[in-house]
Amino acid sequence: MRVDRDLHGTLIYGMTESQSSPTPDLGPGLGPPLVAAPADIELDALARDAEAAEFTPARSRIPSAPPSFFGLLPEEVEGALVAAGWPSYRAHQVLDWVYAKRTRDPGAMSNLGKAQREQLGGIVDLALPRIHRQVQSPKGDSVKYALELHDKTRVESVAMLSKRGVTLCVSTQAGCGMACVFCATGTLGLTRNLKADEIVAQVVHMLETTGWEDPGFNIVFMGMGEPLANYAQTLKAINVLRADEGLRVGSRRITLSTCGMVPQMHRLAKEGLQVGLAISLHATTDELRDRLVPINRRYPLRELVRAADFYATHTGRRVTLEYILLAGVNDKKGDAERLADIANALPCKINLIPYNPVPQLPWQRPTDEAIQRFADWLFPRCPAVTLRWSQGGEIAAACGQLGAKA
Numbered sequence: 001m002r003v004d005r006d007l008h009g010t011l012i013y014g015m016t017e018s019q020s021s022p023t024p025d026l027g028p029g030l031g032p033p034l035v036a037a038p039a040d041i042e043l044d045a046l047a048r049d050a051e052a053a054e055f056t057p058a059r060s061r062i063p064s065a066p067p068s069f070f071g072l073l074p075e076e077v078e079g080a081l082v083a084a085g086w087p088s089y090r091a092h093q094v095l096d097w098v099y100a101k102r103t104r105d106p107g108a109m110s111n112l113g114k115a116q117r118e119q120l121g122g123i124v125d126l127a128l129p130r131i132h133r134q135v136q137s138p139k140g141d142s143v144k145y146a147l148e149l150h151d152k153t154r155v156e157s158v159a160m161l162s163k164r165g166v167t168l169c170v171s172t173q174a175g176c177g178m179a180c181v182f183c184a185t186g187t188l189g190l191t192r193n194l195k196a197d198e199i200v201a202q203v204v205h206m207l208e209t210t211g212w213e214d215p216g217f218n219i220v221f222m223g224m225g226e227p228l229a230n231y232a233q234t235l236k237a238i239n240v241l242r243a244d245e246g247l248r249v250g251s252r253r254i255t256l257s258t259c260g261m262v263p264q265m266h267r268l269a270k271e272g273l274q275v276g277l278a279i280s281l282h283a284t285t286d287e288l289r290d291r292l293v294p295i296n297r298r299y300p301l302r303e304l305v306r307a308a309d310f311y312a313t314h315t316g317r318r319v320t321l322e323y324i325l326l327a328g329v330n331d332k333k334g335d336a337e338r339l340a341d342i343a344n345a346l347p348c349k350i351n352l353i354p355y356n357p358v359p360q361l362p363w364q365r366p367t368d369e370a371i372q373r374f375a376d377w378l379f380p381r382c383p384a385v386t387l388r389w390s391q392g393g394e395i396a397a398a399c400g401q402l403g404a405k406a
């Protein structure tokens, strides 16, 4: 079991690096695909805007089931209560209890009348998903939750505590249809899109269960799934989280990561939000990216970079280029040089992510020396480079490990 988040040790899942499986043979050329045969992947399905196939929750077909509170904007909460015959100021009281005072039990909402306290749960559902499993890292700085949704679907979320404060990593889909070959979630396939309430509930859940106090906490849409493939519900969740009478999470505290759904990147740029956008680049040639991140075959690098530039220009926010380092695959000097060229043409920062091994996959993290060497090639040419030593690796809660067995 890996024990330290600085990951300088050689222990990975109880193996020394020299004992772990060999580096995938991608040469000469790139070698055979290791996980998903490219031809097997239905690109139209990958690129499809999931709105077209919007998931209809079973709940909405049951007339008596109230909507989840956590999928409603404040004005929608007000609408639901007014429709039930309540005066509108009551909605402000309820929103204040839930989001400002963190109290979900109607019985404890002391400024409501007795009848209203009894009625509230029948108008809006204030329940959160059940925790199926909760794992805490040895140092207690990461907690991974597997939540069970109303239809028994499970999703994972991770809460992380660091010197910079609290970061909550949420899922937007159960599983993922993007099939990135190095990612644990990618091997699962897509089960379904999450509804906005199921996304917001993960945040509320983690704030409640960790008890960690950080009014400036950050949210990253970097859990399971591709947020831009579930565009409408992800955007709704963002708006619920941002609302003044909600959790008041400013857009700048929210980062959304995409594997490169170009049309949705353009669309998000025009929403008038200042949400941070991270782009899972991972390769600097179409030849390699086509294999690692299959959506590249639909939206190649040139279009991706153009969309990234459009996003940065429209929002006034630098984008982040995420670049996982895979030993022997994308960690050579030429890769660093091409990465610098891409980065220098864009308002961006680079986030290098040493690969977090996934037990059933053959990919490996480069040695610490190789990681440092790669960063050193980049630094003189691109000053805005950070190295992300992922948190939560020891509980299989680090980037790309969600869905893998802890």
Ligand code: SAH
Residues within 6 Å of the ligand: 178, 180, 182, 183, 184, 221, 222, 223, 225, 226, 227, 257, 258, 259, 260, 278, 279, 280, 281, 322, 324, 353, 354, 355, 356, 357, 358, 399, 400, 401
């Ligand atoms: N679908 C979104 C969010 C995915 S998770 C996206 O592709 O961006 C967030 C980041 O973790 C992505 O950059 C993803 O490529 C990366 N990632 C996936 N598997 C990883 C792994 N095993 N180690 C490190 N990063 C990984």
